[in-house]
Amino acid sequence: GIRHEAKVPGPQTQKLMDQLKTQGGMGGAVVFFGDYTASTGCYLVDADGNRMLDMFSQISSLPLGYNHPYLQKAMSDPLMASFAHSRAALGMLPPKELPDLLNETFLKIAPRGMTRVQTMLCGSSANENVFKAVFFWKRAKERAAEGRAATDFTEEELSSCMSNQAPGCANNLSIMSFSGGFHGRTLGALTCTHSKTVHKIDVPAFDWPTAPFPRLRYPLESHQDHNQGEEQRCLDEVRRIFQCRLDEGRPVAGVIVEPVLSEGGDLHASPEFFKQLQRACKDFDAAFIVDEVQTGVCASGHMWAHEAWGLKDTPDFVCFSKKALLGGYYYKDEFQPAQGYRIFNTWMGDATKILFFRAVLAAIEKEGLQALVHTVGAQLMGILKFAACSHPELVTNVRGVGTIIAFDCATPALRDQFAAQMRNNGVYVGTNGTQSIRFRPSLNFNLEHVAEFTRVFQQTLSQLAE
Structure with a gap:
């Protein structure tokens, strides 16, 4: 269970932070240092010996918490050592086991x-x-x-692309994204990211369009008319952007969206919104890209969150990372590049992570973790909705799917105070948007953990209400 030894961050973490700052700071956003040998299950131990109930799971990336037996066992797989110390360039010299491993994991x-x-x-x-x-x-x-064939390039295309010019570089094409979305910090992904100014300031961006994402009101059942109108407003703007760009000879080639806009504040939309978004993509001959980096691998209660939308046709691309333990994407046959070496880098992933992910999938299946996410999510939502009634000055706009759950505080300062107080009381939660607290527990977060969270949550509410 939870154990208090010092304030978080404590003196040992402060000492390590001072040392790390002289080495570059590791990005300058360290909260505390973990003791990952001592951490176990859903409990994260810090450098000062505090044992916290972890409801953020390394920015939603730990599927099974810390030192899970299935992952410990995977360490002794005979392939693990050879994959680790002879790391293969998977796009050029993959291990002979790779096709079978993909069938047993990602394609499964x-x-x-x-x-x-x-x-x-x-x-x-x-x-x-x-x-x-x-x-x-x-x-x-x-x-x-x-x-012309797909690879029937003109001499002008081949020469102009080397100096970043049209027609070789298709500088008129774009990817549409949404306000509040987050897709990464490399340059193309960052162009499609609109969640925090600190991500984007000073960095050049492509001239790609941004559409508004619905801002729903809660509880949903009390705001149906407003929310339907809000979704339609956003869909109308998506179609306007498509048409405007097409008329200008700058067509939108694809649209990227998260099932839940996570960094932007856990923004949700209805299944009908996503169905209509896919319909707009088809009407304007654009690819429909679903970024499931944070929502994939059962966190929503489905293996992939978009499964809840009831789409007649699968998205063109589904991207993953975090709980999948390495990055990647699924895609339809028609998007297979006509030439090799066009999608490529040295490692193209990491074969050791595929072995670990095979163990994760075994745990999900044998321990019934997908069903557990539904049960735990419903319990957490009930607790938070009760708090929104009893402490409306502290907890508002409770929302979630599976264990992807959030609520808002009245101000950014109160939100930061809430997260810090929870941490000092022994529960580590995340923040997002301007004033939201988010929960991203591991898949094996169970009802005993919910009870422990509830005690600390109520303690924190009482402290902040004073």
């Missing part, structure tokens, strides 16, 4: 109708390469309309 849980997967290193690299695949597809269609 592929979204309906998808038979192709590309592994990558992280979520940003997955999204960047999806954008490239979309542009290859779009240009191949344009060449086909001219009677």
